[in-house]
Amino acid sequence: MKDELRGKGLDESAIAFIEPILTLSGKTQEKLVKIAELLSSSEVGKKGVEELSEVFRLIDTAGINQTVELDLSLARGLNYYTGAIFEVKANDVAIGSICGGGRYDDLTGIFGLPGVSGVGISFGADRIYDVLSSLDKFPSEAKEGTKVLFTNLGAAETDYALPMLKAVRAAGIAAEIYTETTKLKKQFDYADKRSIPYLAIVGENEMNSGTINLKHLATGEQVEVTIQQLIEKLS
Incomplete structure (x- = not known):
């Protein structure tokens, strides 16, 4: 050395x-x-x-x-x-x-x-x-792209969202979190450009209630759900 x-x-x-x-x-x-x-x-x-x-x-x-x-x-x-x-x-x-x-x-x-x-x-x-x-790990079929994008509205919100992101991925749902704190519109545009159907909005209200605001971008439908309800809806 x-x-x-x-x-x-x-x-x-x-x-x-x-x-x-x-x-x-x-x-x-x-x-x-x-x-x-x-x-x-x-x-x-x-x-x-x-x-x-x-x-x-x-x-x-x-x-x-x-x-x-x-x-x-x-x-x-x-x-x-x-x-x-x-x-x-x-x-x-x-x-x-x-x-x-x-x-x-x-x-x-x-x-x-x-x-x-x-x-x-x-x-x-x-x-x-x-x-x-x-290791015989090749998938039998191609997996779909990202299904839900978790928003990034700040450090505290990211800390709140990361365990949820892990749970969603563990359930076999393709998910990601936006890589930087920025305006919500920019994150909407990112999801739309990449054809990600759902946006999981995590802000102060959601942190206080222990929920997620799930928005379907194509229809505009927006519902407040728990992490388990989100997994059931997207599975």
């Missing part, structure tokens, strides 16, 4: 600083606490830890069952990433990563569109094919 860091142009003092971070062990939350201590003197470092902590908080809020581990030695071979990076591996198959990507804030500026951040991911089609073949 040290030779690789030297090959990147790091001097011995920089390597001595980085090495304890790359070799941290323990559970994710333990690593986050330790790295926060190690980077406490760096404003950039502290911001990075805050971003990672928020990512794992959202993973927990969404109730994701798949194993998600913090690997501080992970590196991607591209230099435009500015935040968290990630790789996806398949369980029960001896193969490398099948997906990978990360956060970037400046990449679009290269193409004349500055100030637009995003998260990108690439899929290894050949490897995914091999995994599906070896």
